[in-house]
Amino acid sequence: MTDIDARAAMHLSDASVSVELETQGMTLNIGPQHPSTHGVLRLVAKVEGERVMSVQPVIGYMHRGYEKLTEVRTYAQITALVNRIDWVSGFANEIPWIRAVEKLMEIEVPERAQWIRLILTEMTRISSHLLFMSSYPLELGAATPLMYALREREYVMDLIEGLTGGRFHPNFNRVGGVKPAAGGGSTQKKVSQDLPAGFFQGTREAMDRIDSVMDELDELVTGNEMVRARTIGVGVIPPEKAIEFGLSGPNARASGIDFDLRRDGEPYLPYDQVDFDVITEQTGDSFARYLVRKEEIRQAVRIVRQGIDNIKPGPLQAKVPRVLKVPKGQTYVRTENPKGEMGFYLISEGGRIPYRVKIRSASFCNLSILSWILEGALVPDLVAIMGSLDFVLGDVDR
Amino acid sequence: MNFWLELVVKTVLVLILVVLPVALVVIFGELKISAHIQSRIGPYFAGGRFGWAQPLADGAKFIQKEDLIPAGADNPVFRFAPYVVLMGTFATFVVIPFGPDLAAENLDVGIFFLLAVSSLSTLGVLMAGWSSANKYSLIGGLRAAAQLIAYELPLVLAALAVVIQAGTLSLSGIVEAQANMEIFGLGIHLPYVLTGQILSFIIFTIAALAELSRIPFDMPIAESELTMGYLTEYSGLRFTMFFLGEYAAMISLAAVASTLFLGGYYLPGLSGDALKVAGPFILLGKTLILCFVFIWMRWSWPRLREDQLQSLAWKWLIPLALVNIVVISIFKVVL
Numbered sequence: 217m218t219d220i221d222a223r224a225a226m227h228l229s230d231a232s233v234s235v236e237l238e239t240q241g242m243t244l245n246i247g248p249q250h251p252s253t254h255g256v257l258r259l260v261a262k263v264e265g266e267r268v269m270s271v272q273p274v275i276g277y278m279h280r281g282y283e284k285l286t287e288v289r290t291y292a293q294i295t296a297l298v299n300r301i302d303w304v305s306g307f308a309n310e311i312p313w314i315r316a317v318e319k320l321m322e323i324e325v326p327e328r329a330q331w332i333r334l335i336l337t338e339m340t341r342i343s344s345h346l347l348f349m350s351s352y353p354l355e356l357g358a359a360t361p362l363m364y365a366l367r368e369r370e371y372v373m374d375l376i377e378g379l380t381g382g383r384f385h386p387n388f389n390r391v392g393g394v395k396p397a398a399g400g401g402s403t404q405k406k407v408s409q410d411l412p413a414g415f416f417q418g419t420r421e422a423m424d425r426i427d428s429v430m431d432e433l434d435e436l437v438t439g440n441e442m443v444r445a446r447t448i449g450v451g452v453i454p455p456e457k458a459i460e461f462g463l464s465g466p467n468a469r470a471s472g473i474d475f476d477l478r479r480d481g482e483p484y485l486p487y488d489q490v491d492f493d494v495i496t497e498q499t500g501d502s503f504a505r506y507l508v509r510k511e512e513i514r515q516a517v518r519i520v521r522q523g524i525d526n527i528k529p530g531p532l533q534a535k536v537p538r539v540l541k542v543p544k545g546q547t548y549v550r551t552e553n554p555k556g557e558m559g560f561y562l563i564s565e566g567g568r569i570p571y572r573v574k575i576r577s578a579s580f581c582n583l584s585i586l587s588w589i590l591e592g593a594l595v596p597d598l599v600a601i602m603g604s605l606d607f608v609l610g611d612v613d614r
Numbered sequence: 615m616n617f618w619l620e621l622v623v624k625t626v627l628v629l630i631l632v633v634l635p636v637a638l639v640v641i642f643g644e645l646k647i648s649a650h651i652q653s654r655i656g657p658y659f660a661g662g663r664f665g666w667a668q669p670l671a672d673g674a675k676f677i678q679k680e681d682l683i684p685a686g687a688d689n690p691v692f693r694f695a696p697y698v699v700l701m702g703t704f705a706t707f708v709v710i711p712f713g714p715d716l717a718a719e720n721l722d723v724g725i726f727f728l729l730a731v732s733s734l735s736t737l738g739v740l741m742a743g744w745s746s747a748n749k750y751s752l753i754g755g756l757r758a759a760a761q762l763i764a765y766e767l768p769l770v771l772a773a774l775a776v777v778i779q780a781g782t783l784s785l786s787g788i789v790e791a792q793a794n795m796e797i798f799g800l801g802i803h804l805p806y807v808l809t810g811q812i813l814s815f816i817i818f819t820i821a822a823l824a825e826l827s828r829i830p831f832d833m834p835i836a837e838s839e840l841t842m843g844y845l846t847e848y849s850g851l852r853f854t855m856f857f858l859g860e861y862a863a864m865i866s867l868a869a870v871a872s873t874l875f876l877g878g879y880y881l882p883g884l885s886g887d888a889l890k891v892a893g894p895f896i897l898l899g900k901t902l903i904l905c906f907v908f909i910w911m912r913w914s915w916p917r918l919r920e921d922q923l924q925s926l927a928w929k930w931l932i933p934l935a936l937v938n939i940v941v942i943s944i945f946k947v948v949l
Contacts, residue, residue: 244749252838266753266920355838357829357917363652442830442916595753596919599839 255609271590278613286573299385302611305344316549328530329393335523338516344554355603368429371422393533447503451601462581465556471500477552502604579611641669679850686747695742696855702734713893724785743844754843758834764927765824771935772818789878805877822867868904
């Protein structure tokens with residue numbers, strides 16, 4: 217470039233400065249401590265005014281090293297760990313893990329234990345989705361649905377606590393079945409080998425309550441003009457993008473992907489004996505994701521009711537050796553968790569401790585779409601989209 | 615007496631006698647009403663019964679908090695901003711008539727003065743957002759400024775329709791016009807909201823909600839996106855001032871809406887000395903009813919987006935308000 221050119225360029229740049237106001241982009245650091253990041257997610261957002269130009273999610277603030285921990289824990293101890301991966305649906309996390317161990321050990325689980333697992337998994341789904349139903353309107357600015365949904369969620373949590381002893385971390389599954397009721401020492405084995413009295417009756421009542429609160433929330437949230445204005449057409453995920461980013465669960469089904477591991481996957485609980493619909497929506501926007509979760513609560517209520525009708529007396533636990541030794545081999549088990557597909561890739565070299573466990577968690581993959589979907593969104597939409605993906609940071613970081 | 619001294623004395627008197635007690639009542643109402651909407655009990659123990667002392671206890675707690683000023687803050691502006699917000703809000707009370715001949719200052723251009731000074735508090739919000747040295751605060755402050763441009767026009771145009779019908783800018787004059795208005799010679803004197811101003815009332819209420827930055831228009835605060843918007847860095851007494859200013863503004867706008875549309879201190883059937891005694895209470899009752907509506911909306915609805923407010927204001931409220939003015943003017947000329 218010659219001298220003259222450089223001078224001309226300088227003049228040109230001067231001219232452009234004087235003619236148009238140049239604005240400078242701003243880096244907005246959202247999180248790790250922020251009201252709507254569901255924990256410790258950090259988003260480094262480049263914004264111009266209200267427009268988000270790019271987003272870089274930063275994760276790992278919750279990393280607890282569970283995959284490494286599994287290499288120094290026995291199989292029974294790991295059940296307590298996997299509870300804490302997605303802490304709002306603790307029981308559902310146990311299923312793929314226990315199932316993987318049982319598959320390698322070739323243990324046949326008694327039918328009653330299978331049904332109890334199914335009922336509790338669906339109750340966990342209800343509680344997880346009710347948490348979404350409460351937190352999502354809050355992110356849009358409505359504070360009242362939070363109280364309504366959490367109030368009913370408490371009934372489900374109470375039932376889970378009454379049955380398992382833990383509200384969030386049931387640790388209820390045993391290899392070969394489920395844990396008998398509390399207080400069951402060797403002397404009381406006969407009387408305590410079943411669920412606490414009144415559990416099924418209480419569950420039925422809780423399901424009725426949840427049906428009625430869903431009607432209430434329909435009126436308060438679903439039909440609300442402003443919720444629709446904030447969510448319809450916001451954060452649209454086309455089906456091919458959903459598949460590209462590995463979305464699963466309600467997020468994928470809201471984009472029109474008719475896939476549910478309860479129906480389409482390798483059978484893992486007696487889902488083939490209950491009647492339920494797989495909810496899909498075609499639009500793929502935030503409102504569709506809201507609708508899918510809302511309807512899944514109703515379907516879960518349906519499944520729980522059928523589970524209670526179908527359950528028969530029987531043993532809770534199969535015959536399992538006192539010291540759990542898993543034969544050499546590897547397996548991958550995936551289940552439909554409230555947040556999406558959860559999988560455990562388990563490698564055993566024999567012995568009491570797994571060789572390696574790889575955890576595929578739903579929220580991690582669902583979160584991976586953030587930087588694509590938030591590009592060009594507005595700052596308020598950032599919260600609306602992030603909330604609609606419904607991830608839990610414990611599930612992301614593990 | 616010196617004009618300025620008189621004004622200061624009157625303002626302080628109105629503040630102590632009216633604004634602070636009513637603000638406490640409305641804050642308590644917000645606590646209780648929101649609790650009942652959310653199927654909670656709300657404050658229960660403070661003060662012995664019903665938790666009536668909860669706003670006082672909250673205020674006492676706020677005052678004890680550390681007064682933080684961020685290191686990068688523009689110190690004088692940061693300190694001054696809460697006073698600007700309060701000043702703009704409190705100044706509106708000077709012209710509100712609480713009864714016949716019962717206003718701190720019965721200005722001939724009362725409504726003009728009122729609309730002018732009530733926009734001042736947005737300046738304070740912008741100052742707070744700018745000086746906090748916080749990006750959330752900055753966005754919140756800029757949103758407040760954008761909101762000012764959007765809602766101030768419909769607010770003024772809706773008030774203008776009333777001014778046209780009443781033929782005066784004085785707030786007392788507007789109330790008297792409502793008290794003296796005869797429709798079809800029936801001998802009943804109804805407030806403006808029932809005599810052709812229903813559209814202005816709706817527009818005014820929506821715009822007032824936006825001016826108050828309350829849900830569904832609380833984008834400048836938007837705690838789920840901007841943590842607390844322009845309030846993020848404020849704590850202690852300064853936060854209390856913003857808090858008080860918010861409720862004082864709510865009462866002020868509710869009182870203005872009552873005065874313009876609901877007949878102010880006037881109640882059909884009352885006149886003379888009875889009106890003089892009951893006037894302040896009638897205005898207070900109407901104000902509190904409107905405050906209840908504001909609280910009710912806040913706890914039932916989510917928040918809109920900034921661009922949605924802009925399109926609501928520019929595509930709906932302003933054209934409607936203009937059409938409204940034309941219609942009211944025609945009626946004024948014909949009838």
